[in-house]
Amino acid sequence: MNNSQSNTPAYSWALVAMLWVVAFLNYFDRNLITSMHDPVVADFKLNDSQFGLLTTMFLLSYGVLSPLGGYFADNYGRKKVICFSVAVWSAVTLWTGFVGSFHEMLVARVVMGLSEACYIPAALALITEYHHGRTRSLATGLHMSGLYVGLALGGLGGFIAEYWGWRHGFQLFGLIGVAYSVVLVIFLKDKPMPQSNSNTETKSSNLFQIFKELFAVRSFLVLMFYFCVLGIVNWLIYAWLPTFLKDHFHLGLGEAGISATGYMQIGSFAGILIGGLVADRWSKINERSRLYVVIIGFTIGAPFLFLMASTHLLLLAIAAMIVYGLARGFNDANLMPILCQVIDNRYIATGYGFLNFLSTIVGGLMVYAGGMLKDAQIDLSVIYQVSAVLMLLASLSLLLVKVQTQKLSSE
Structure with missing residues (x-):
């Protein structure tokens, strides 16, 4: 595929389709383990704090490398970073299906976090390069829907564990991911940039200078706070909602896993379509x-x-999960487009990577804290109630964000 072909509207949407599959694998692979609580705990004789540590270590390593993953994408090309990330985390997923101890699984989760950290900043930056004002939120949202499907089907881990053993899911989807990384090498293309850009714009090779520029933008600081709270709430949901539903509503392991992911992702999928379309059209005025x-x-x-x-009514809880999922879809369709209006586009992947760093580090610590609180007999319902209040306050803080008009006019 030559540059002229990769610069067409058709390829812009084909790119979203290709990366949708990657987004699906990204979240499916990382979240398989959350719905496999009971068999993993029984196999390695763990307590809830140790099980929570598996997700915490993933998130800590994921968060630490996220700024560098974005920096590499900004300076060395989105395609290279994406292909490398998919190949490595898929190989690690395969390895997880063969681990022989809790400590080996911890190492695998750390390596998975390091490799997955490079993907999201590079992918979202590439999508926003191909899609501008009229389609940016919708394209971003459609890509994020792959994450939702990965989360939703990740709940199948409970059924896989019940019928075939918890290792088989990791082995199968690890092989699929490795094969798909070869497809990306062949068909994925970086955005062909206008010749004039190379003469008028230079990319800084100094990561600290980039951070200095980012931190000088007050609206970016507001987004930092927002991302931290978002990370806390999202990862408490990802890691502990299957356990909450199983205990609170007396569901089976497989049913709890599907309920924790499926209903919320249905709402989220509707949210990215509605939120993306509304934001794109509303942005014209x-x-x-x-x-x-x-x-x-x-x-x-x-x-x-x-x-x-x-x-304590399951049907009411299901309805609530769908509505909250709708709100999360509104968010996911628009976060990267908002960032494009706040900071220099040359540093867009680095900026998103740093925000990812904050949200996953804080979120990862809270996943572990959630396990400790549960061991201390503090009900997960209280933790989710506090999370809801924090999420409302954080969203209202976005009123302080100032967008740059020239970013819109350039689109």
Whole structure:
């Protein structure tokens, strides 16, 4: 495929389709383990804190490398970083299916985190290069829907563990990912840049100078706070919701795993379509449209997260998960487009990588803390209620973000 072909509208959407598969594998592979709580704990004789540590170590390594992953994508090409990331984490997924001890699994989770950290900043930056104002939120949201499907089907880990053993899922999807990385090497293309850009723009090779420029933008600091809270809430949901539903509503392991991921992802998928389309169209007349869509989403959705944690009626909890998922879809369709309006586009992957770093480090620590609190007999419902209040406050803080008009006019 030559440069002219990769610069067509058709390829712009083909790119989203290719990366959708990667996004699916990204979240499916990392979240298989969360719905396999009981067999993994029994196999390695773990307590809940140790099981939580598996996700925490993944998130810590994922977070630490995220800024560097974004920096590599900004300076050495999105395609190289994406292909490398997919190949390595898929190989590690395969390895996880053969680990012989808890400590070996910890090492595998760390390596998986390091390799997956490079993907999201590079992929979202590549998508926003191919898609501008009229399609940016929708394209970003459609890509993020791959994460939702990965999360939703990751709940199948409970059924896989019940019928075939917990190792088989890691072995199968590890092989699939390794094969797909070869497909990406052949068909994925970096965005052909106009010749004039190379003469007028230079990319800094100094990571610390880039961070200095980012931290000088007040709106970026607001986004840092928002991402931290988002990371706390998201990862408490990813890691502990199957266990919460199993204990709170007396569900089986497989049913809890599917319920924890499936219903929320249904809402999220609707959210990225509605939130993406609304924000793209609204942006024609209001440069703050993407911010407002996110704020509206969580102003409605956060109280429903609180309701999910408070009710003892399963049907009401399901409805609450769907509504909260809708709000999360509004968010995921618009976060990267918002960042494109706040910071220099030359550093967009680095900036997103740093925000990812903050959210995953804080989120990872809270996953471990959630296990400790559960061991201390503190109900997960209380943890989710507090999370809902924090999410509402964080979304309202986005009112302080100032977008740069020239970013919109250039689109």
